[in-house]
Amino acid sequence: MSLRIVVCVKYVPDATGDRHFAEDWTLDRDDVDGLLSELDEYAVEQALQIAESAREAGEEAEITVLTVGPEDAADALRKALSMGADKAVHVEDDDLHGTDALGTSLVLAKAIEHIGYDLVVCGMASTDGAMGVLPAMLAERLSVPQATLLSELTVAGGTVTGRRDGDAATERLSAQLPAVVSVTDQSGEARYPSFKGIMAAKKKPVEALDLEDLDLDAERVGLAGSRTEVISATERPARTAGEIVTDEGEGAGQLAGFLAGQKFI
Amino acid sequence: MAEVLVHVDHLDGAVRKPTLELLTLARRLGDPVAVFLGAGADAAAGVLAEHGAVRILTADAPEFADYAIVPKVDALQAAHDAVRPAAVLLPSSAEGKEIAARLAVRLDSGIITDAVDLSTDDQGPVATQSVFAAAYTTTSRVTQGTPIITVKPNSATPEAAPAAGTAEPLTVTFGDAATGTKVTSRTARESTGRPELTEAAIVVSGGRGVGGAENFAVIEALADSLGAAVGASRAAVDAGWYPHSHQVGQTGKSVSPQLYVAAGISGAIQHRAGMQTSKTIVAVNKDAEAPIFELVDYGVVGDLFEVLPKLTEEIKARKG
Numbered sequence: 001m002s003l004r005i006v007v008c009v010k011y012v013p014d015a016t017g018d019r020h021f022a023e024d025w026t027l028d029r030d031d032v033d034g035l036l037s038e039l040d041e042y043a044v045e046q047a048l049q050i051a052e053s054a055r056e057a058g059e060e061a062e063i064t065v066l067t068v069g070p071e072d073a074a075d076a077l078r079k080a081l082s083m084g085a086d087k088a089v090h091v092e093d094d095d096l097h098g099t100d101a102l103g104t105s106l107v108l109a110k111a112i113e114h115i116g117y118d119l120v121v122c123g124m125a126s127t128d129g130a131m132g133v134l135p136a137m138l139a140e141r142l143s144v145p146q147a148t149l150l151s152e153l154t155v156a157g158g159t160v161t162g163r164r165d166g167d168a169a170t171e172r173l174s175a176q177l178p179a180v181v182s183v184t185d186q187s188g189e190a191r192y193p194s195f196k197g198i199m200a201a202k203k204k205p206v207e208a209l210d211l212e213d214l215d216l217d218a219e220r221v222g223l224a225g226s227r228t229e230v231i232s233a234t235e236r237p238a239r240t241a242g243e244i245v246t247d248e249g250e251g252a253g254q255l256a257g258f259l260a261g262q263k264f265i
Numbered sequence: 266m267a268e269v270l271v272h273v274d275h276l277d278g279a280v281r282k283p284t285l286e287l288l289t290l291a292r293r294l295g296d297p298v299a300v301f302l303g304a305g306a307d308a309a310a311g312v313l314a315e316h317g318a319v320r321i322l323t324a325d326a327p328e329f330a331d332y333a334i335v336p337k338v339d340a341l342q343a344a345h346d347a348v349r350p351a352a353v354l355l356p357s358s359a360e361g362k363e364i365a366a367r368l369a370v371r372l373d374s375g376i377i378t379d380a381v382d383l384s385t386d387d388q389g390p391v392a393t394q395s396v397f398a399a400a401y402t403t404t405s406r407v408t409q410g411t412p413i414i415t416v417k418p419n420s421a422t423p424e425a426a427p428a429a430g431t432a433e434p435l436t437v438t439f440g441d442a443a444t445g446t447k448v449t450s451r452t453a454r455e456s457t458g459r460p461e462l463t464e465a466a467i468v469v470s471g472g473r474g475v476g477g478a479e480n481f482a483v484i485e486a487l488a489d490s491l492g493a494a495v496g497a498s499r500a501a502v503d504a505g506w507y508p509h510s511h512q513v514g515q516t517g518k519s520v521s522p523q524l525y526v527a528a529g530i531s532g533a534i535q536h537r538a539g540m541q542t543s544k545t546i547v548a549v550n551k552d553a554e555a556p557i558f559e560l561v562d563y564g565v566v567g568d569l570f571e572v573l574p575k576l577t578e579e580i581k582a583r584k585g
Contacts, residue, residue, distance in 0.1 A: 021401065039516060102369055102376065127515055130538075131378045132359065133366035136334065140367040145445030146334060149359055161449070164333075165510060167358060167461060168276060169453045173333055175446045185516040186509055227375030227409040231391065233401050242546075244558055247567025252575030255547065256583065258563040262545055264467065264491065264524050265580050 002060040003155070006117045007047045008108055008138070009040040009065055009080055011073035012128040021233050024223060026098045036076035039123035041190035044080045046183045047121045048191070050155045057156070062086050064115050068096060068107050074206065081201035082193035089115055093210040098223030101129070105137035107221060110214040112142065119160065122182040124149055135182035145175035151186035267295035267351035268320075270344055272337075272364065273313065274356045278305020280312050282464050283356040285423035287416055288316040290383045292426060294390050295351045298322060299430075300344045302337055303329040306432060314430020316423060322347070322435040333446040334360065338367040340437045345372065347435070350411060352390045354383075357415040358463075365413050374410025381420045381521065381542060390414065399541035417542075418464045419521045454510070462494045462511055467524045468543070470496030470513055471506075472536075474529020474550060474569055478506040483573045484528060490580040496520065496540075498530045514539035528569045532557025549573065 014033045044065065051061035065080040067073045068091040077088040091111050099107065112120055120142070125132035139146035147153070150173070153162030160181055161174045193201070211218055219225055245254050259265050269291040274281045284299075291297035299318040301309055306323040313321050322344050328336035341364060345353060353368065355361040357379050369376035382393035390412045394403050407413070462468065469491065471484040481495070488495045497507035499514050513520055515535040525543035530536060532548070532555055540546070541560065548557045553566045565572055 100375070101366075102373075105370065130515070130519075131376075132362050133369075133376065133378060136363040136366035137370050140338075140370040140442075143442060145442070146363070147446055148334075148363060166360070167454070167463065169451045171333070171448050171452075172450045173446055174449050179445075227369075227373070227407060228377055228405055229408050231404045231406060233396075233403040235401055236395075236399060242558075242560075242562040242564060244553075244561070244564040244566060246553070247565050247572055251549075251565040251567045251572045252579055255549070255563060255565050255572065255576055256579040258547070259524075259580070260583060262524070262562075264545075265583050 002062070003051065003054045004116055004118045005047045005051060005061065005063045005121060006112050006115055006119070007040075007043050007063060007065045007080065007085065007121045008134070009044065009067050009076050009123070010037045010126045010128075011035070011067060011069045011076035012037040012126055024098060026223070034072055034075065036079040037123060037127045039125060039127055039185060040076070041083070042183050042185055042187050043121045043123045044083050044085060045190040046153065046187050048084045049188070050119070053155070064089055066108065066111055066115065067091070068099075068104055068111070077206060078201055079193065081204045082198040083191055084197060087204055088206040089209060090206055091209045091214065095211055095218035095222045098226060099221045100226040100228050101131055101133050101137065102227050103221040103225050105134055105141055107214065107216060108134070109138055109141035110216055111209060112138070114209070114214060118177045119155060120180040122180065124182050124184045135180050139180040142178070142180065145179045146181070147173045147175045147179060148182040149184055150181055151184050153181060153183065153187070268298045268348050269295040270341070270348060270350045270353045271297050271299050271318070272341060272353070272355040272361065273299050273301045273309065274358060274361065275301070275303070275305060275309055278308030280309050281356070282423065283358070283416070283418040285312070285316045286418065286421045287354050287356060288313070288318060289421045289424045290416060291354055292317050293383060294385050297428075298348055298350065300341060300435070302340050310430055310432050314428055315425055317426040317428045318430045319428045321430055321432045323432055324435040324437045326437065326439070328439055328443055331448055332444050333448055334363050334367065335445060336439055336443045337364050338371070339439050339443055340435065341368055342371055343437045344435055345411065352412040352414060355413075355415045357417045362415050365415050369413045372410050372413070374413050375407030376413045377405055377407060378415045379519070380414050380416045383414065383416065395542045399537075417519070417521050419466065419523065459488060460492070460494045462496055462513070463518050463520055465494035465520070466522055467491045467493035467526070468496045468513070468520050468522045468540075469493045469526040469528065470498060470530060470540070471501055471528050472498035472530030473500040475501055475506060476529075480570075481507055483570060487526070487528075487573050487577045490577045490584070493526070498536050527557050528573060530557055531555045532560065
């Protein structure tokens with residue numbers, strides 16, 4: 001038995017930098033540094049733990065980390081490899097510029113099928129677009145069960161089980177492999193790459209794929225294939241400076257006055 | 266007039282407020298048709314009609330409760346095929362977004378999530394979103410397929426607009442995938458008696474400055490005086506002072522209330538990402554240099570343990 005795990009990761013702009021739109025209403029990537037989306041680190045961590053458990057049970061396990069993105073996105077793959085993933089696949093193609101979530105899920109699904117998988121692990125959302133729809137889209141495209149937003153999970157005997165903390169209830173979910181899962185930031189701290197891990201990552205294989213390799217028509221992706229379009233984007237005017245008072249015993253009363261003026265009390 | 270499908274979020278027939286907001290927004294795009302799945306349709310029909318549903322499509326089957334997500338996608342697809350709507354609207358809850366995601370793939374339709382407003386022009390629905398930690402406001406449209414749009418709570422004030430609200434059974438055929446993910450147990454979250462964080466009109470949040478789990482009583486007391494939900498920053502949650510289900514921010518929940526009160530929160534970008542679309546922002550912090558003060562409509566530089574208890578008393582007194 002062998003457990004093939006694919007972890008989908010995203011290279012995102014650093015949220016602590018100023019982000020701007022380019023003329024075509026896509027993110028101006030020249031403007032800002034990128035990194036592995038923090039929420040995807042939890043996915044890599046869970047994949048590593050699942051693989052470790054499988055190996056302890058005498059099973060073979062292999063983790064492939066997958067990304068779709070520009071050249072720089074290799075940084076995200078390198079980070080995941082240095083954490084302990086075994087190999088990486090990078091889908092890069094000029095025609096992918098401006099691809100929406102629907103198109104990205106198509107490219108990822110094709111790449112996942114190309115790699116071969118028993119389990120796909122995703123973060124709960126990217127830290128940039130933050131739509132949180134990709135895992136469900138992948139499950140739909142791959143025609144496999146989804147067990148998403150898990151705060152803890154176990155894979156054993158060809159079944160994934162886990163806990164999903166919803167707004168109204170906590171659920172326990174169970175699905176047969178192959179399946180797509182996504183994990184939250186409550187699933188467990190992500191490990192830091194060790195020096196040994198960083199050195200080992202340099203030698204790990206990174207496979208480059210383009211749209212032709214995946215037998216994908218360029219018209220289905222990129223801005224051309226996008227099923228949504230941005231009509232306008234306006235930078236929010238800087239908030240007009242609010243009133244700030246220093247409390248010298250009257251702060252609470254002054255704040256109560258403001259709240260009453262705004263009809264909150 | 267075109268019809269617009271609205272997915273009803275409810276708990277055993279008790280319709281949640283974001284659905285009433287959706288019905289209000291849906292009326293700008295066409296005639297709202299509510300899709301009610303699971304048990305309790307009779308209890309819900311009145312309130313749905315009261316808020317503008319011209320028709321209510323209902324389906325009940327054990328699959329909706331026993332299996333995750335896909336049975337509801339099957340049902341919405343059936344409703345879509347029956348109605349051929351101008352748009353499908355869902356609440357921006359975790360489940361709402363996942364149903365929308367799978368439906369978008371099936372219909373090969375564009376999807377827009379986390380809209381904060383909806384309008385329409387000669388080409389159809391236009392969704393307003395707040396992006397890059399609310400640094401930009403964008404408008405977008407779906408260019409192919411039926412627009413599938415999820416809307417954040419508090420994006421509209423529910424307005425009564427009595428309509429026929431005729432209930433009709435919806436025929437749903439479940440596909441093979443419907444029973445793929447079994448829900449083996451479900452434990453309802455214990456009610457705190459406070460409003461749900463993402464839906465609340467007012468949120469009072471505490472951060473590192475609160476200093477300890479027991480001190481959150483000060484935050485809770487203020488929240489209760491305002492009828493507000495309680496939030497917490499990541500620092501407070503990571504320190505174990507408040508449950509993660511209350512975390513506001515990039516890796517927690519995104520809130521967009523009428524009033525957001527940040528107490529002892531410095532305002533790191535990750536926190537701002539989760540609360541910056543709040544209509545009115547108020548902060549209390551000892552540190553006059555805290556970045557949260559860049560966002561506020563009203564700020565008090567001061568000790569939250571001095572200011573909050575007095576404010577709570579003042580509010581109680583004014584509410585009399």
